[in-house]
Amino acid sequence: MANSEWNHTALLVIDMQNDFILDDGLMRVDGGKAIxxxxxxxxxxxxxxxxxxxxxxxxPQGRDVELFRRHLYSPGKVGPTSKGSPGAELVDGLVIKEGDYKLVKTRFSAFFATHLHSFLQSEGIHSLVITGVQTPNCIRQTVFDAVALNYQPVTIIVDATAADTPDIHLANIFDMRNIGVATPTLQEWCEADA
Known part of the structure; x- marks a missing residue:
């Protein structure tokens, strides 16, 4: 690592699974494949x-999903991102490697009812970089919780996040920028010193 500041930064890759990205995904986000x-x-x-x-x-029975999505997990039907299903697998090209950390989230925010915050604190993480889908839901909820928990800086890679439409994506990026979130492009982030 060229800069030890990166030792205090975590990248959250949110919902980059087949059910959110593939054309036949049960929860497909129209802008997901492009990112x-x-x-x-x-x-x-x-x-x-x-x-x-x-x-x-x-x-698989939908016992841990939001109430408004429970109807998608009827008996005999595989619901979105059900544990062990092809839809729950990371999209081709993304793999979990040794040293990565997998955290299962069941709500929009990666912080809600998970141990993410305590884990990041114990690792000395104080800044976050976020990629994935969907900007107005999981990305936004995670970002607002991160800001409320005093992570600094919080960064969204603007061209490595997406929503169903570019307009929805950009409106949410605008809102998050207004609360102090950094929004570089991938190239800008790759070139940045921490």
């Missing part, structure tokens, strides 16, 4: 700096 190459490049760069991978995964 896959940039998310992969972000992960490659971050592995030199330290990375934690956050994965959404649900109980």
């Amino acid at each position: 896959v190459p940039n998310v992969i490049k972000t992960v490659e760069m971050a592995r030199r700096r330290g990375i934690f991978v956050v994965v959404r995964e649900h109980d």
Whole structure:
């Protein structure tokens, strides 16, 4: 690592699973497929700096999903990102490697009802970089919780995150920038010194 500051930074890769990215994914985000190459490049760069991978995964019976999604987990039907299903697997090109950290989240925010905050604190992490989908939901909720928990800086790689439409994505990026979140492009982030 060229700069020890990266030792205090974690990259959260949010919801880059088949059910969110593939054309036939049960929770497909229209803009998701386009950012896959940039998310992969972000992960490659971050592995030199330290990375934690956050994965959404649900109980096959839907017992841990939001109430508004429970109807998607009826008996005999595989619901979105059900544990062990092809839809819960990371999209092609993303793999969890030794040294990465997998955290299962069941809500929009990676901090809600998980041990992410305590884990990051114990590792001395105080800044976060976030990639993935979907900007108005999981990205936004995680970012707002990170800001409330005093992570500084919080960075969103603007071209390694996506929503269903560019307009939705950019409106949410604008809102998050207004609360002090950094929004570089992948190239800008790769060239930055911590």
